Amino acid sequence: FKNFGGHFNATWNDIRKIGKGKFIDFVVFPSECEKIELNDGRVLKIKWQTPLSFENKSNRDSFLNYAKSKGITIED
Numbered sequence: 001f002k003n004f005g006g007h008f009n010a011t012w013n014d015i016r017k018i019g020k021g022k023f024i025d026f027v028v029f030p031s032e033c034e035k036i037e038l039n040d041g042r043v044l045k046i047k048w049q050t051p052l053s054f055e056n057k058s059n060r061d062s063f064l065n066y067a068k069s070k071g072i073t074i075e076d
Contacts, residue, residue, distance in 0.1 A: 012070045014038050019075030021045050 021035030023045050036044040064074050 010036070010038060010044070012067070012072070014040070015067070015070075015072050017073040017075060018064065018067055023047070 015036055016039045017037040019035050019037075021033050021043075023031055023033050031047065033045045033047045036046065038044065064076070068074050
């Protein structure tokens with residue numbers, strides 16, 4: 001996945017919560033993204049790119065289920 005505006009490096013232990021967020025895309029319309037909140041207070045907004053596009057609900061569900069198994073809070 002890609003952090004809008006740059007790269008980031010975080011381990012599963014660094015992540016506190018994952019939920020839905022919004023960002024302004026290149027056409028100046030709000031688009032949905034995943035909002036990842038880290039334990040240190042940083043918030044990362046990511047938009048999935050193919051082949052992991054969240055247009056495929058099962059890919060998103062698999063990611064969130066794995067994150068939940070790591071003890072991460074999921075807000076959907």
